Amino acid sequence: MLDTAKNRLLTEVGAGSPMGELLRRYWLPIAAVSEFESISVKTVRLLGEDLTLYKDLSGTFGLVDRHCPHRRADTSYGFVEECGLRCNYHGWLFDENGRCTEQPYEDVAAPQARFKDKVRIKAYPVEAHAGLLWAYLGPEPRPLVPNWEPFTWKNGFVQIVFAEVPCNWLQCQENSIDPVHFEWMHMNWSVRLEAAERGGDKLGPYSPRHLKLAFEEFDYGFVYRRIREGMNECDPMWTVGRVCLWPNALFTGDHFEWRVPIDDENTLSVTWAFSRVPKESEPYVQERIPAWHGPVKEAESGRWISSHIMNQDFVAWVGQGVIADRTQEHLGTSDAGILMLRKRFQNDLEAIGRGEDPKAVIRDAQVNQCVGLPIAERKLLMEGLPREQLLKHPIHGRQIVEGYPFQLGQPKEIREAYLAAMGMSSAVKEVLK
Ligand code: FES
Ligand SMILES: [Fe+2]
Numbered sequence: 001m002l003d004t005a006k007n008r009l010l011t012e013v014g015a016g017s018p019m020g021e022l023l024r025r026y027w028l029p030i031a032a033v034s035e036f037e038s039i040s041v042k043t044v045r046l047l048g049e050d051l052t053l054y055k056d057l058s059g060t061f062g063l064v065d066r067h068c069p070h071r072r073a074d075t076s077y078g079f080v081e082e083c084g085l086r087c088n089y090h091g092w093l094f095d096e097n098g099r100c101t102e103q104p105y106e107d108v109a110a111p112q113a114r115f116k117d118k119v120r121i122k123a124y125p126v127e128a129h130a131g132l133l134w135a136y137l138g139p140e141p142r143p144l145v146p147n148w149e150p151f152t153w154k155n156g157f158v159q160i161v162f163a164e165v166p167c168n169w170l171q172c173q174e175n176s177i178d179p180v181h182f183e184w185m186h187m188n189w190s191v192r193l194e195a196a197e198r199g200g201d202k203l204g205p206y207s208p209r210h211l212k213l214a215f216e217e218f219d220y221g222f223v224y225r226r227i228r229e230g231m232n233e234c235d236p237m238w239t240v241g242r243v244c245l246w247p248n249a250l251f252t253g254d255h256f257e258w259r260v261p262i263d264d265e266n267t268l269s270v271t272w273a274f275s276r277v278p279k280e281s282e283p284y285v286q287e288r289i290p291a292w293h294g295p296v297k298e299a300e301s302g303r304w305i306s307s308h309i310m311n312q313d314f315v316a317w318v319g320q321g322v323i324a325d326r327t328q329e330h331l332g333t334s335d336a337g338i339l340m341l342r343k344r345f346q347n348d349l350e351a352i353g354r355g356e357d358p359k360a361v362i363r364d365a366q367v368n369q370c371v372g373l374p375i376a377e378r379k380l381l382m383e384g385l386p387r388e389q390l391l392k393h394p395i396h397g398r399q400i401v402e403g404y405p406f407q408l409g410q411p412k413e414i415r416e417a418y419l420a421a422m423g424m425s426s427a428v429k430e431v432l433k
Helices: 006-013 018-023 033-037 104-109 169-177 181-195 307-319 334-354 378-383 385-390 398-404 412-421 424-432
Strands: 029-030 040-046 048-057 062-064 080-083 085-086 100-102 126-129 132-135 157-164 211-219 221-228 242-245 250-251 255-263 267-277 291-293
Touching: 006 018, 006 169, 018 334, 029 033, 029 255, 029 267, 033 080, 033 132, 040 255, 048 132, 062 085, 062 126, 132 221, 132 242, 157 307, 157 412, 169 242, 169 250, 169 255, 169 267, 169 307, 181 211, 181 307, 211 334, 221 334, 267 307, 267 378, 267 398, 291 385
Parallel strands: 157 291
Antiparallel strands: 029 132, 040 048, 048 062, 080 085, 126 132, 157 267, 211 221, 221 242, 242 250, 250 255, 255 267
């Protein structure tokens, strides 16, 4: 339980708020590179700031204020030039560093005044990495965009998936260190949903119960370990576990899920999912990393979608309220990780108050060549399996047969590209239909 003041402290993300300042010390994924094949300008709301993300004609990305510093026109209706974004109202041109490089009328009428040198637009750095566009809203010197180990892997099909979830980011991130929900929200609820769909009311069988949990901190977050019925302590879920990645992600080995604060009341869910191709498809080089946005509500009923794993998580997150009222919660032993996470954020706030870096900020280029993480299925993900074995794999095989399991709404062409990467001929696809 937290008191009202602590709850506010940990959930507010706007500029000048303590957590807002802390989260600004990290690069945050905000969009996909491939989105900019069909658009050149996109609106972005990040940490409560309204911004315009663009790719100019020379291929440079910029992230600038949504409002032009001249008379406040909406820069997302601007258009890109060779270098920079031009406001559509009076044509002022801005580059990715926030410099005003042209003021068409002023440049003619009063060139000696060099008014443009006195005007800047708010601008933040953007970097493309692993198919994602990352933004940094914090103080200089900026750290490095983390080069997490899976970003260096080969022979994989990667896709990026977004969803906008209308609640505060912290309750989403607390889900990253919540092992028991897996048993109930994903396994057992799915059993009951499927039974209901078939018109029955079958009660089970429910999945193996959690018997033992452990949480521990490491350089880039926390690890949680679990023992469920039928498992022993040699199981990778105990020896390696899963990762609550600092400061705002879950990492499961084959995918990352970032919870990116749009503002205090909305979160952008960003998934980067890696599917290892079968050995027969090696060497596989992915030409482009596709991206898609999934819905969160059923169109007809207006209820939250519950058919896919992350959609189920979204149900939990939004169900806690727009900003979970932590003065009303009752934490048990399963919530030990959540307490550790909150404590670490408080320690991080103190660290930045002392002028230090918070946890997991990476500045060493040597370290960033490849930042290793705990990965339970490392061998499978790095070395791959023959197609036959992959098809029989309980998780990865199921994805080939049944489709993307994490979020509803994968576009057909991305499903096709995935199956092609997996070396699934149309004949095999026919059999699997
Ligand atoms: S408002 Fe943008 S150029 Fe005038
Ligand atoms: Fe979950």
